[in-house]
Amino acid sequence: MNRPLQTIGTTFISIFLAELGDKTQLSTLAIAAESDHSLEVFLGAAIALMLTSFLGVLAGKWLAQHLSRNLLDTLSGLCFLLLAVGLLWEAVS
Amino acid sequence: MDWQVVLLTLVTVFLSEVGDKSQLATMSLSSTSVSPRYVFVGATLALLVSSLLGVLIGDRLAHTLPTQPIKMLAAMVFALMALRSLLPNSDKL
Numbered sequence: 001m002n003r004p005l006q007t008i009g010t011t012f013i014s015i016f017l018a019e020l021g022d023k024t025q026l027s028t029l030a031i032a033a034e035s036d037h038s039l040e041v042f043l044g045a046a047i048a049l050m051l052t053s054f055l056g057v058l059a060g061k062w063l064a065q066h067l068s069r070n071l072l073d074t075l076s077g078l079c080f081l082l083l084a085v086g087l088l089w090e091a092v093s
Numbered sequence: 094m095d096w097q098v099v100l101l102t103l104v105t106v107f108l109s110e111v112g113d114k115s116q117l118a119t120m121s122l123s124s125t126s127v128s129p130r131y132v133f134v135g136a137t138l139a140l141l142v143s144s145l146l147g148v149l150i151g152d153r154l155a156h157t158l159p160t161q162p163i164k165m166l167a168a169m170v171f172a173l174m175a176l177r178s179l180l181p182n183s184d185k186l
Contacts, residue, residue: 004131011122011135014174015115016143017167021160024109024140025147031105032148037098042148044102049140052110053119057133060123067124076121077178080171083114087168091161 015053018087024049106144115140118171125178 019025024045032041064072110116119136123129 004128007126007128007131008135008138011119011132012139014122014167014170015118015136015139017163017170018115018118019140019143020146020163020167022113022115022143024106024113024115025143027105027109028102028144028147031098031102035095035098035101037095038148040095040098041102042145044099045106045144045148046141047099048103048106049110049144050137052107052113052116053133053136053140055111056116056119056136057123057129060120060126060132061129063120063124064129072124073178076125077175079117079121080175080178083118084168084171084175086114087164087171091164091168 018083121178 028041028045032038035041063075067075115136119132122136123132126132
């Protein structure tokens with residue numbers, strides 16, 4: 001899958017679904033409700049989230065340069081499996 | 094502009110996101126993708142939209158949002174990606 005829109009779309013859908021109702025969204029919501037400064041809260045959250053996903057991408061690039069393709073596929077597969085199990089656990093508990 | 098609120102939100106959201114599942118997913122996606130920058134674009138957009146929802150909608154809708162089926166759906170998306178990464182000769186992201 002090398003088309004930009006496909007990569008952006010896949011990433012968007014998986015991250016968006018994982019984030020809905022997650023603790024980050026809930027804490028953003030709580031601060032917004034409490035402080036009455038919606039714009040500032042959104043600005044702060046936006047900068048923080050950009051930073052963390054940038055760090056995530058950097059870490060991924062670093063791993064891609066230092067580990068073999070097969071090992072990476074196995075590791076990211078296990079990662080996704082872990083995320084799937086974690087989300088299922090959250091959904092049923 | 095109340096910069097104190099911006100900073101407070103930035104630190105709170107940053108700390109709750111570091112090592113969290115969306116960063117883990119971003120890392121996995123970018124390590125196996127040929128174009129990590131598009132993973133960054135997709136992840137950032139998803140996080141921006143989800144925090145915008147958190148700020149705008151407020152706690153009323155957050156409580157009625159069907160988080161359980163959404164989490165199940167996200168779990169299935171990640172399980173699918175796990176299969177794609179773990180099974181040999183499957184399409185790569």
